[in-house]
Amino acid sequence: MTLSEEARSRLADLVALQPTKNAELQERWEMDNGSEVHQYLESELKEYYYRDEDSLIRATPAAAEELDIETDDDVVRVPELQARILAVLAGPDAEPQSVVSVLHNVQETGLDADPDAVRSGLRSLEDRGLVAVVQRTVPTFRLAVERETFTVEPLGEPAEAA
Incomplete structure (x- = not known):
């Protein structure tokens, strides 16, 4: 095909x-x-x-x-927002963070984001096994694995519709 x-x-x-x-x-x-x-x-x-x-x-x-590409399980290719989340999120042994806390940390990197986008990004990263949810009164998040175990490659912005 x-x-x-x-x-x-x-x-x-x-x-x-x-x-x-x-x-x-x-x-x-x-x-x-x-x-x-x-x-x-x-x-x-x-x-x-x-x-x-x-x-x-x-x-x-x-x-x-x-x-015609080789896959590399150690490289994580994610949208820019998720890359920023991984950069600022608390490590596996640290206190987990709320969505709002992660949002503020992401915004400090210069990326304009909203709570829904950050929540969705955290859930997508959870699906990949990179983020763990710690259930408290509200869900809190932290990395599920050590930062050194993966390399992040941010994807470009979505392609313009043809």
Whole structure:
């Protein structure tokens, strides 16, 4: 199956962001809703993705082959906001932080963010196993692994819609 330039670009996003959700791809691909993402995946990338036991979207080994890339489990490719969250979030042995605390730390780095975006970013990083939730009166967060065990490569801004 020959992929269009757009499909290859979106497949690269899927590989980089995995495990991911419809909402994350919707934002990245500037689509109107999760159904549109699902339809695109089914019509254009069906042989290159699957959903794991938690319904998260993951790339098949054929996806990396198609893109002729080697995967590196130590490199974490995430959107800019998530990269900033990982940079400022309390370590695994530190006191966990609330969403608001993380938001303020992210804003101190010069990135304009809102609480919903930070909460969503924290949850996406939790899905990847990089962030742990410590349940208190409100959920608090800290890194699930030592910072030295991964390298962060921020992804560029979402591509302009064609």
